[in-house]
Amino acid sequence: MTVRPVPVTSVPRWDDEADVVIAGYGIAGAAAAVEAAHCGAEVLVLERTGSWGGAAAMAGGFIYLGGGTALQKACGFEDSVDNMAAFLNVAMGPGADADRIADYCAGSVAHFDWLVQCGVPFKAEFFSEPGWEPMGDHGLMYSGGENSFPFNTIASPAPRGHVPQMSNKKQGEASAGYMLMKPLVETAQAASARALYDVRVQALVVDADRRAVGIRARRYGAELFIRARHGIVLATGSFAYNDAMVAQYAPRIAGRPAASVEQHDGQAIRMAQALGADLAHMDATEVAIFIDPQQLVRGILVNGRGQRYVAEDTYPGRVGQLTLYHQDNTAYLIIDSDAQDEAMASWSPRLMMRPASWVCETVAELEAEIGLAPGSLQATIAAYNDGAARGEDPLLHKKREWLRPIGSPVGAIDLRESTGGFTLGGLRTSLDAEVLDVDGSPIHGLFAAGRSAAGLAAWGYASGISLGDGSFYGRRAGRSAAR
């Protein structure tokens, strides 16, 4: 089915219409719906699946916010707009868009307040343990390595992972992302935003001036034409599950989709590209490494040459990126039996504990078992233990609290090919969420947000960036489209 633009002159009829038509009812679509409806626009959301939610509803629910939000203050943390921007400019790069980061940081406190106004619950409690997400219903956590090297030398550490509260959180129950989505969708519905489900958007309808005026879609095998009187918001998510696009634009994440949804087929990106829209940061990805941070911090991570390469107590997504991209997706966590026992004692069903792949009495034996170059791991551990005994890590600056010489028996967890992730690139947009063409001009009537659009991340990542910029620029898109 072609994504080529449909001339409005060839549209046989309009099956439905609204002031603002939104493709996709995930985080960006929901935020756009709320804001457009609050601007007085009649809103119609087209969703591919049978319900609202998108990737957001299945996610950990982190929203990356700071600069001194009410939640940060309630948990006793200081932060500022400049401090947040200083961190993001480094952590989202190389190649991060400083203007977008400045814009996002400046609006971050107000965006948190808006989420609260929409009914998103946050509990003023800080979670201080290493982990991908809080073990309980805590509302705030470090989610980007802000308090670890090298970021703790670049900006004052402040936690910015804001997590919606789940009541009676239990294994298998709703994710925190659901608790973000539900109030937003209810707010949109209360403002009379309509939704049509099981609708697959196919192509944009354009007038003679190349203005986007509608969408061609399919529903239960039938063709639908939906008219947008004021504007269209594209918010169908990433291209992580479009194998052809991944091969062309982000081949190094090929075959490793994770933490995303199969609906992320890049459709909105394709529809706008067909109209001459420009792209940005298509090679950017989030990368997870499949091991629990409770283990990571208690061991040392070495590459295929037996060398350390990252402070083990930083954001595990950063560990994943550096492992996949810089170390040929090859890593081993060296951890002694005491440390492994200690990590296991923190066990909960939500964690990703991994057993040791090899256990030996000596490092020399372990080195041989893994197949590392003779002496390589022995030198690495000798140097680490020497520093750890003094409470120092001169090579990588892991925090003192996690430094302890590695003893015997010593094990290794095989972390080869243990990463996965999702794509972060997409349509190039203005700060008002206008989709830009290759001339740098807005395509009239067309807006995008969420992972259909390039956001804050150019290379690096922090948990909460996607729901953060998706909701932030989703609102902008809704407001712009309502005009």
Place this chain on the structure above:
Amino acid sequence: MTVRPVPVTSVPRWDDEADVVIAGYGIAGAAAAVEAAHCGAEVLVLERTGSWGGAAAMAGGFIYLGGGTALQKACGFEDSVDNMAAFLNVAMGPGADADRIADYCAGSVAHFDWLVQCGVPFKAEFFSEPGWEPMGDHGLMYSGGENSFPFNTIASPAPRGHVPQMSNKKQGEASAGYMLMKPLVETAQAASARALYDVRVQALVVDADRRAVGIRARRYGAELFIRARHGIVLATGSFAYNDAMVAQYAPRIAGRPAASVEQHDGQAIRMAQALGADLAHMDATEVAIFIDPQQLVRGILVNGRGQRYVAEDTYPGRVGQLTLYHQDNTAYLIIDSDAQDEAMASWSPRLMMRPASWVCETVAELEAEIGLAPGSLQATIAAYNDGAARGEDPLLHKKREWLRPIGSPVGAIDLRESTGGFTLGGLRTSLDAEVLDVDGSPIHGLFAAGRSAAGLAAWGYASGISLGDGSFYGRRAGRSAAR
């Protein structure tokens, strides 16, 4: 000036026309001109500068060919199509396009013969020294690390860097790339291909069926409309000098253009994108490291953690890529005074010899001078020297001939921020050089080759790949457009 497609109905007049109109008179444009003219088409080449040549005429002139070319045989090397493909599938990846590589390798021997028929001279002499290019007028050289680890374990080493011969090669004289371009352009001219210089292509002219039928251009401030009766070939080079495109698509090479020409502004990519053309491998780059390989092989290269990360005797472009992308553009070459003297003795004006930034009596002093973590460099050199004394490099498998324990005095060459390169991504094309839209369908009448198009490289590189696939698919484009 907009790159948006011009409807043919709004073209005021045709200022010139031909069967095949080619934008850009570098390697791809010249190859396309020859082939289209030989197919009987009337050919017109539009070139931005005052003369033919492009980046090719300023380049080292390598053409990456193999599978048993006449030159390989004359120099006593065996190769096969499968062997060449096995190398390229690894060396051009991750993410390399296996179909394109198979196609290129299968046609490689015949392509060499075609170049010879066009009058490109090759001297049947092999250059065996480390270096970016031959010191004399040798015709063949290893140009991708084929005989180094890990590639020498993946395929049988065969040199594939084919270099046109310069008569009386002297410093400052014509480059080998000029000796490639001149015969091709003369062949095109002999076949009646015309050229118009100082013409800047601006946008494509399209008919109601979205077929490309012409080009809007500028010459000396005036607007020109050029009609293409059969087809258009886009061959204006890379986007390495378009800062905005680099920031969006390949930010990690931003600010480091090298070995390219300022005319590489991405214009053809933009013109086709505006019509809905798809892209591929926009993040791929060639990366040079600014030091002579005669020094590289005689030292050991360490990163900011004092660790070795690449066999120093591999393709220096690979060293550049791994340094820029995997080591935060931070490297130091550790080389003792004897080795430095030996490298300097191989001095010629064409080399990029670098003096030592620091020289010390002991490794411990050098480590402190550089500012590396205490003990890190000492452990690295102890391990290297231990192996080198036995003629082994268990960590990185540098060839035995370059292994020698590092002695005293010991120096280091500061290679931080010492890389530069150019972009390799561009329009997505079929193997017939048709420009593909986001549906995967050919855009009728539109073809592309050279660095306007994505070629063999997805991540890795070898010298000669750009002139290789530029000339190979330039010919395909010329043939396809002539139909």
